[in-house]
Amino acid sequence: MVRKIAVMTGGGDAPGLNAVIRGVVKTAETYGWEVIGIKDGGEGLLHEDFVKLGSDEVHGIASIGGTILGTTNRGNPFSYPIERDGHVELVDRSGEAVDNLKKAGVDCLVAIGGDGGMNIAHRLSQLGLNVVGVPKTIDNDLMATDQTFGFDTAIQTATEALDRLTTTAEAHHRVMVVEVMGRDAGWIALHSGIAGQANAILIPEIPFGFGKIAEYVNERYAHGKSYSLVVVSEGARPLDGEPVYQEWNPAAGVRRLGGIGPKVGDEIVRKTGLETRVTVLGHVQRGGSPTSFDRVLATRYGVEAVHAIADGKFDHLVALRGTAIVPVPIAEAIRQLKHVDPEGELVCAARDLGICFGDVVSVPWPRQDEKARA
Ligand code: F6P
Numbered sequence: 001m002v003r004k005i006a007v008m009t010g011g012g013d014a015p016g017l018n019a020v021i022r023g024v025v026k027t028a029e030t031y032g033w034e035v036i037g038i039k040d041g042g043e044g045l046l047h048e049d050f051v052k053l054g055s056d057e058v059h060g061i062a063s064i065g066g067t068i069l070g071t072t073n074r075g076n077p078f079s080y081p082i083e084r085d086g087h088v089e090l091v092d093r094s095g096e097a098v099d100n101l102k103k104a105g106v107d108c109l110v111a112i113g114g115d116g117g118m119n120i121a122h123r124l125s126q127l128g129l130n131v132v133g134v135p136k137t138i139d140n141d142l143m144a145t146d147q148t149f150g151f152d153t154a155i156q157t158a159t160e161a162l163d164r165l166t167t168t169a170e171a172h173h174r175v176m177v178v179e180v181m182g183r184d185a186g187w188i189a190l191h192s193g194i195a196g197q198a199n200a201i202l203i204p205e206i207p208f209g210f211g212k213i214a215e216y217v218n219e220r221y222a223h224g225k226s227y228s229l230v231v232v233s234e235g236a237r238p239l240d241g242e243p244v245y246q247e248w249n250p251a252a253g254v255r256r257l258g259g260i261g262p263k264v265g266d267e268i269v270r271k272t273g274l275e276t277r278v279t280v281l282g283h284v285q286r287g288g289s290p291t292s293f294d295r296v297l298a299t300r301y302g303v304e305a306v307h308a309i310a311d312g313k314f315d316h317l318v319a320l321r322g323t324a325i326v327p328v329p330i331a332e333a334i335r336q337l338k339h340v341d342p343e344g345e346l347v348c349a350a351r352d353l354g355i356c357f358g359d360v361v362s363v364p365w366p367r368q369d370e371k372a373r374a
Contacts, residue, residue: 002309004034006101007053007110009067010041010075010117014136014150015290016298017112019062021069023302024110025053031310036104037068041113042075042120045097050104062295065153065288076116078123098129108309110302112136114148115334118317122330125315132308133317133330134301138286141185144333145319149298154181154285155191161281162196162229169227175217175268175276179261181285182233186340188285190347193231193355200228200356202264204235204243205340206347208358213264214271216356221274230268232261239359258282300325 007024009017021037028035037057039049051057051069061068074081077097079090101109108130111121114137121133135142140151158180169176178198182188186203193201200216202208217228234257237243244259258280265278290298297320304318304325316327340347347357 002031002033002107004036004105005108005110005306005309006036006038006050006104006106007069008038008041008045008112009069009071009136010111010113010120011071011073012114012137013066013071013286014138014148015065015153015286015288016149016294017067017069017071017136018058018064019290019295019298020112020134020136020149020302020305021053021067022058022062023299024306025058025302026055027303027306029055031306033306036106040070040075041072041117042077042080042097043072044070044075045100046075046077046080046093048100048104062299063289065286065290073116076120078120094124094127098124098127101129108132108314110134110305110309114139115142115337118142118330118334121317122315122334125330130309130314131330132305132314132327133333134305135317135319135333138188139182139185140187141183141337141339142333143336143338144317144328146322147297147320149294149301150286150290151187152293152297153288153291154188155195156291157285157288158188158192158231158281159195161279161284162192162198162231165279166197166227166229169229169277172275173226175228175230175265175272175274177230177232177261177265177268177276177278179232179234179258179278179280179282181281183235183257184337184339186233186236187338189231189233189236190340190350194346194350194353196229196231198229198231198355199225200230200358201350202230202232202236202260202358203340204233204237206342206357206359207237207239209239210264210267211271212360213356213358214268216358217268217274218272221272228274230264232264234258234260236260 138154246258
């Protein structure tokens with residue numbers, strides 16, 4: 001019998017988190033359940049930083065970016081960083097997290113998170129806590145769901161930036177390199193690149209050659225094109241090299257990517273001599289008001305998460321499959337990330353448009369081989 005549920009946002013934020021929270025709270029009220037919010041993800045879980053949430057607290061928040069609860073990517077209770085003798089040690093505090101929720105009378109936790117967050121949710125379930133997950137990430141790289149909320153807003157923001165950069169690139173006859181987010185998967189670069197009419201798109205799934213990109217840019221100029229727009233995922237890597245990292249953050253348990261855009265820009269200048277400018281879009285893609293698509297998707301996730309609790313679908317997350325929101329076991333959902341298929345329809349469509357992925361230079365791409373074979 002459920003009487004009280006908790007909701008928590010963990011990991012990097014994504015536009016739509018507040019719409020999920022609102023959906024959870026308003027739907028829980030229809031069941032007569034109490035809702036508490038956990039402040040700052042795992043930190044609030046361990047420090048019992050809980051707030052009561054009702055209709056008043058969630059009034060009008062679906063249009064607001066960020067999360068009213070706060071979040072962090074440092075609060076993994078299974079691997080919590082503490083400082084001992086001047087260095088950071090990771091300790092397991094998961095038992096405390098479960099006890100804190102039990103003490104607060106929580107019957108089920110709604111955990112809104114990405115792959116890391118869903119891993120934690122599954123492990124908490126294994127400790128006997130009732131958990132329902134909601135998939136979040138602007139990267140859209142969770143296999144369980146056709147789309148995570150936050151992705152649509154991120155590609156909208158990136159596309160708008162590309163449109164703006166195109167006009168100034170054209171005016172100055174420059175090469176514009178734009179680094180977008182996408183740690184393990186190139187969905188943001190691919191979608192915004194196609195929408196923003198980029199000439200080259202570099203993604204983690206297709207290792208690229210600096211020489212190929214330079215050659216392609218040179219060819220464009222040789223064919224009278226006065227500018228080039230190159231979109232680079234932060235996780236893209238050269239054929240003979242590694243992705244570029246800014247720092248290793250042991251507290252978050254991740255290496256922070258960043259810097260491949262400037263590296264691509266430098267190599268283009270070195271190899272072509274063309275005037276080049278680099279823009280790193282960064283967290284602009286995570287901020288701001290969610291698109292109406294993300295508001296609706298996030299709201300549906302929040303509402304369906306509560307229905308999943310009522311149906312006893314614990315250790316499940318709610319996922320978009322086609323047009324329906326369905327419960328999927330979290331264990332199944334976290335098995336693998338959703339990568340761009342290098343041979344898939346979207347990449348092929350982009351190649352048909354003449355977009356270069358840094359692996360081959362000229363277009364039409366494989367059809368040349370087909371012609372040669374004929
Ligand atoms: O996973 C979402 C994401 O936006 C990635 O694209 C990016 O690498 C990461 O989060 C950045 O995280 P942080 O907020 O810690 O810089």
